Amino acid sequence: xxxxxxxxxxxVQPGGSLRLxxxxxxxxxxxxAIGWFRQAPGKEREGVSCISSxxxxxxxxxxxxxxxTISRDNAKNTVYLQMNxxxxxxxxIYYCAVGGSKWYRLAVGEYDYWGQGTQVTVSS
Numbered sequence: 078x079x080x081x082x083x084x085x086x087x088x089v090q091p092g093g094s095l096r097l098x099x100x101x102x103x104x105x106x107x108x109x110a111i112g113w114f115r116q117a118p119g120k121e122r123e124g125v126s127c128i129s130s131x132x133x134x135x136x137x138x139x140x141x142x143x144x145x146t147i148s149r150d151n152a153k154n155t156v157y158l159q160m161n162x163x164x165x166x167x168x169x170i171y172y173c174a175v176g177g178s179k180w181y182r183l184a185v186g187e188y189d190y191w192g193q194g195t196q197v198t199v200s201s
Contacts, residue, residue, distance in 0.1 A: 078103045079190045081173050086195030089163055097158040097195060099173030106130075107151035110176035112188050113158045115169035115197075124183030126158060127176060136183050140166075163199045170194040 085097040099111060112127035126137045126147040135147050146159040156173060174188035 081190055081192035083173055083192045083195040086197045088198045090201055091164060091199055093163050094161045095197060097171055099156040101154045106154050110180035111156040111173055112176050112183060113171060113173050115171045117169040122185050127180055127183050136181050165199050168199045170196050
């Protein structure tokens with residue numbers, strides 16, 4: 078059974094940092110591109126960042142460029158999202174998912190096998 082599990086969310090002040098993890102069970106991540114998405118209350122789920130299976134290619138939403146960094150450790154079967162300089166508007170549930178052939182588009186429809194999400198709250 079393919080499953081992704083997100084962790085690392087929490088409450089942080091504006092300007093702070095968090096590192097999210099996306100761990101796989103039931104399969105090895107190194108064959109797949111992985112994307113991070115987020116969904117704030119009352120809003121649609123949106124793409125945040127994605128990374129190729131090798132880690133050699135990445136893509137970011139404009140809203141997080143320069144602040145977030147996606148990486149992967151295939152030996153640990155885990156993908157990470159380092160989030161720095163967090164803003165109020167980064168508050169959301171963050172999800173990871175497995176990308177299809179057009180993973181680089183960072184579109185919800187190109188992803189499957191979603192995790193349950195981890196809550197990130199940026200508040201003073």
